[in-house]
Amino acid sequence: MAGQIKPRLRILLGADIAMGPGKADLLDAVARTGSISAAAREMDMSYRRAWLLVDTMNRAFRSPLVETAKGGAGGGGAEVTAFGQRVLARYRAMELKAAASVAAEMREFTRLLAERPG
Amino acid sequence: MAGQIKPRLRILLGADIAMGPGKADLLDAVARTGSISAAAREMDMSYRRAWLLVDTMNRAFRSPLVETAKGGAGGGGAEVTAFGQRVLARYRAMELKAAASVAAEMREFTRLLAERPG
DNA sequence: CGCCGTTATATCTAGCCATGCATAACGAAA
DNA sequence: TTTCGTTATGCATGGCTAGATATAACGGCG
Numbered sequence: 001m002a003g004q005i006k007p008r009l010r011i012l013l014g015a016d017i018a019m020g021p022g023k024a025d026l027l028d029a030v031a032r033t034g035s036i037s038a039a040a041r042e043m044d045m046s047y048r049r050a051w052l053l054v055d056t057m058n059r060a061f062r063s064p065l066v067e068t069a070k071g072g073a074g075g076g077g078a079e080v081t082a083f084g085q086r087v088l089a090r091y092r093a094m095e096l097k098a099a100a101s102v103a104a105e106m107r108e109f110t111r112l113l114a115e116r117p118g
Numbered sequence: 119m120a121g122q123i124k125p126r127l128r129i130l131l132g133a134d135i136a137m138g139p140g141k142a143d144l145l146d147a148v149a150r151t152g153s154i155s156a157a158a159r160e161m162d163m164s165y166r167r168a169w170l171l172v173d174t175m176n177r178a179f180r181s182p183l184v185e186t187a188k189g190g191a192g193g194g195g196a197e198v199t200a201f202g203q204r205v206l207a208r209y210r211a212m213e214l215k216a217a218a219s220v221a222a223e224m225r226e227f228t229r230l231l232a233e234r235p236g
Numbered sequence: 237c238g239c240c241g242t243t244a245t246a247t248c249t250a251g252c253c254a255t256g257c258a259t260a261a262c263g264a265a266a
Numbered sequence: 267t268t269t270c271g272t273t274a275t276g277c278a279t280g281g282c283t284a285g286a287t288a289t290a291a292c293g294g295c296g
Contacts, residue, residue: 011220035271060232074264075262075264077271097220155242164284186243191295196243256277258275261273262272264270
């Protein structure tokens with residue numbers, strides 16, 4: 001199956017990777033769930049890791065992508081800022097554009113891979 | 119300095135990454151030096167690591183990208199096969215094409231990053 | 237025939253990173 | 267005021283990976 005072979009394209013920004021596929025997915029999950037911990041559970045990663053990723057993003061950009069609140073109803077939560085939404089949207093657009101631009105070559109390339117990964 | 123911030127684009131093929139920026143560079147070094155160990159030295163990595171990477175590539179593709187010889191003059195050596203050269207050339211082309219397609223957005227993006235990485 | 241540098245591979249060790257655990261602060265709601 | 271789930275952060279253990287080390291085979295060449 002060539003289905004399992006997933007040619008992936010990663011756009012990495014900044015020295016310690018301000019944005020990448022993983023962080024983009026996390027941002028999505030935070031936006032959807034409204035909290036870092038829920039996003040972490042959903043993505044099956046430790047809260048610590050999720051928080052660290054969010055922190056890296058917040059510090060890497062000019063302005064925070066995620067704003068958090070302690071206490072209150074539900075114990076608090078997190079939301080993706082308008083700026084964060086713009087960043088995410090732009091990143092997704094870049095991903096699509098880049099992927100589309102090399103789609104043909106990508107298919108060609110997978111043809112050169114061995115049948116069985118093992 | 120925005121110079122240090124290097125937005126990089128990685129094209130990853132296959133489950134355990136049949137080809138990526140690092141492997142492409144290694145392939146280049148092997149072609150240039152004529153041996154895995156010399157390439158490893160040049161890239162400042164352990165011979166083991168270099169050999170492992172080459173082995174992964176060779177097994178991931180339909181046909182080996184690198185052919186090796188034991189013993190003989192100079193103790194042996196390694197050379198990038200014609201197939202390997204084609205794969206490398208295609209990969210580089212893809213890199214360039216993808217990078218060019220999002221160059222404008224990439225610049226735009228770096229403008230959103232914080233001045234200081236720390 | 238010994239020398240040499242390389243390929244190829246096994247094994248051991250050290251260091252690092254992630255995970256998990258613990259804890260404190262927080263604030264709305266019951 | 268107690269409860270609750272979350273943010274935020276420190277700490278320690280463990281697992282995994284990278285590197286170092288060792289060794290054998292190889293074969294042209296002096």
